[in-house]
Amino acid sequence: MTDAALPTDKAAFRLGLETRLKKRYAQERRFRLYGQLAIVFALGFLALLVGRIGLQGYSTFIDYEVTQTIYVDPAKVDAADIGGANFDLLVADQMLAKLGEKDDEFGEASGKMMDIISNDFGFQLLKMIKADPSLIGKRVTLTGPVKADAALYYKGELKRSTPQDERKLDDRQLAWLDKMQASGAVTKGFNLGFLTKSDSTEPEQAGVLGAVVGSAMMLLVTAVLAVPIGVLAATYLEEFAPKTRWTDLIEVNINNLAAVPSIVYGLLGLAVFINWLHVPRSSPLVGGLVLALMALPTVIIATRSALKAVPPSIREAALGVGASRTQTVFHHVLPLAMPGVMTGAILSLAHALGETAPLLMIGMISFVPGVPEGFTGAATVLPVQVFIWENASERAFHERTAAAILVLLAFMIVMNLAAILLRRRFERRW
Structure with missing residues (x-):
C-alpha cells in the first residue's frame, strides 16, 4: 500500500486550502453573529416587557x-x-x-x-x-x-x-x-400606602402588603416541606439506593413530575388537602402544601446533579480513612454539594412564587382586605392579586396590576440574586 498522492500543483493545493479556511472562518463568524443576534433579540424582548410594565405601573x-x-x-x-x-x-x-x-x-x-x-x-x-x-x-x-x-x-x-x-x-x-x-x-x-396597605374595593386605598405577607408565609411552608424532603430523597437515590429497575422507574417518574402542568397539582391539592384532609381553603398552609408538591421534583433533580458534581475521589478518600458510608455522605459529600443544593432550592421556590393556576384551584382567589392572621387564615398572594386586579372593572386597578407585577419581579430578583450569591460564596472548583 502507498500513501495517496498529493496534488502536484502546489499553487492549486494552497488555493484550495485557503478556500476551505475562508469558508470555515466565515461559518464561525456567522455562528458568532447568530449567537449575538439571539442575545440582542432576547434582551430586546426583556426590555420591552419590563419597560411596558414599568410605564404602566410607575x-x-x-x-x-x-x-x-x-x-x-x-x-x-x-x-x-x-x-x-x-x-x-x-x-x-x-x-x-x-x-x-x-x-x-x-x-x-x-x-x-x-x-x-x-x-x-x-x-x-x-x-x-x-x-x-x-x-x-x-x-x-x-x-x-x-x-x-x-x-x-x-x-x-x-x-x-x-x-x-x-x-x-x-x-x-x-x-x-x-x-x-x-x-x-x-x-x-x-x-407609600401601596406598600403598607392591603387589598381594598377602592383603588386609591388598595395595597400589596397582605399579598406580600401571604406569599412569604406560603413560601415558608413550601420551603419547610420541599427542601428537607427533596434533599433527603435525592441523597438516598444518589448515594444509597441500589441501581435496580425500581429505582430507574422512580427516577423516570420524578423527571416526569417536574414537567406536569401546575394546574394538575392544584387539582391534587383540592382533592387531597381540602376535600379529604379538610385543610382550610385559601390559607397559606394549603397553598404551601400544594406548591411543595410542585417544587419537590425540581429540588430532587437539582440536588442529585449537585451530588454527582462532587468528585469520586472525595468519597474514596473518606472511605479510605475509615469513615462509614453515612459519614462520608453527610460529613463530606453533601456539604460540598450544598451550593448547588441551595441554588436549586431557591430557584424552585422562586418558580413556585410565580404560580397562579394551582392557587386558583384551592380557592385563593377570594377578596382578603387585611394581612393574614395565621397559616390557617384566609390569605392572598401576589400572582393571584395581579389576576384579581387585572379583571377588575375600575381603570385605576389596571395600573396597580402593573405595579404589583413590579413588586413580584423585585421579589423574584431578590431570590435569584440570593441563589447566585450563595453559589459564588460556597462554590468550589475541582
Whole structure:
C-alpha cells in the first residue's frame, strides 16, 4: 500500500486550502453573529416587557393627597351615637364650602364631591372621634388621598378634552380639582400606602402588603416541606439506593413530575388537602402544601446533579480513612454539594412564587382586605392579586396590576440574586 498522492500543483493545493479556511472562518463568524443576534433579540424582548410594565405601573407610586381642616359639627355628630353620623357627607359639605360652593336641594353636589375625595377621610374622622369624643365641636386636620379617577386626572390619564359623557368625572368636578390644586390643598408625593396597605374595593386605598405577607408565609411552608424532603430523597437515590429497575422507574417518574402542568397539582391539592384532609381553603398552609408538591421534583433533580458534581475521589478518600458510608455522605459529600443544593432550592421556590393556576384551584382567589392572621387564615398572594386586579372593572386597578407585577419581579430578583450569591460564596472548583 502507498500513501495517496498529493496534488502536484502546489499553487492549486494552497488555493484550495485557503478556500476551505475562508469558508470555515466565515461559518464561525456567522455562528458568532447568530449567537449575538439571539442575545440582542432576547434582551430586546426583556426590555420591552419590563419597560411596558414599568410605564404602566410607575404612576401607582405617585400619590395625590388632600389636607383639609374639618369642623366636627355637634349638630351632625351625636356623642351618644358616633357611628350613626355620616362623616363622608360632613367632609364633603365642608370641602364644598371652602371652594365657595353650596349643596343643592337633592345633595347632588355633595355626591359629586364624594366621588373625587376618598372615603378614607370619613374613616379617619370616625376613628379619631371614637378614640376621643371631646373632638366634637372642634376642628381637626385630615390628610387623605383623592379618589382614583381624580388621581388619574392629575396624572394626565383622564383628559378634559374627552367628551363629558365618556369620562367618569364631569366638568364641574374637574373644575373643583383645579381649584383644590391651585389653593395648595393637594400635594403630590410617593404612594407609600401601596406598600403598607392591603387589598381594598377602592383603588386609591388598595395595597400589596397582605399579598406580600401571604406569599412569604406560603413560601415558608413550601420551603419547610420541599427542601428537607427533596434533599433527603435525592441523597438516598444518589448515594444509597441500589441501581435496580425500581429505582430507574422512580427516577423516570420524578423527571416526569417536574414537567406536569401546575394546574394538575392544584387539582391534587383540592382533592387531597381540602376535600379529604379538610385543610382550610385559601390559607397559606394549603397553598404551601400544594406548591411543595410542585417544587419537590425540581429540588430532587437539582440536588442529585449537585451530588454527582462532587468528585469520586472525595468519597474514596473518606472511605479510605475509615469513615462509614453515612459519614462520608453527610460529613463530606453533601456539604460540598450544598451550593448547588441551595441554588436549586431557591430557584424552585422562586418558580413556585410565580404560580397562579394551582392557587386558583384551592380557592385563593377570594377578596382578603387585611394581612393574614395565621397559616390557617384566609390569605392572598401576589400572582393571584395581579389576576384579581387585572379583571377588575375600575381603570385605576389596571395600573396597580402593573405595579404589583413590579413588586413580584423585585421579589423574584431578590431570590435569584440570593441563589447566585450563595453559589459564588460556597462554590468550589475541582
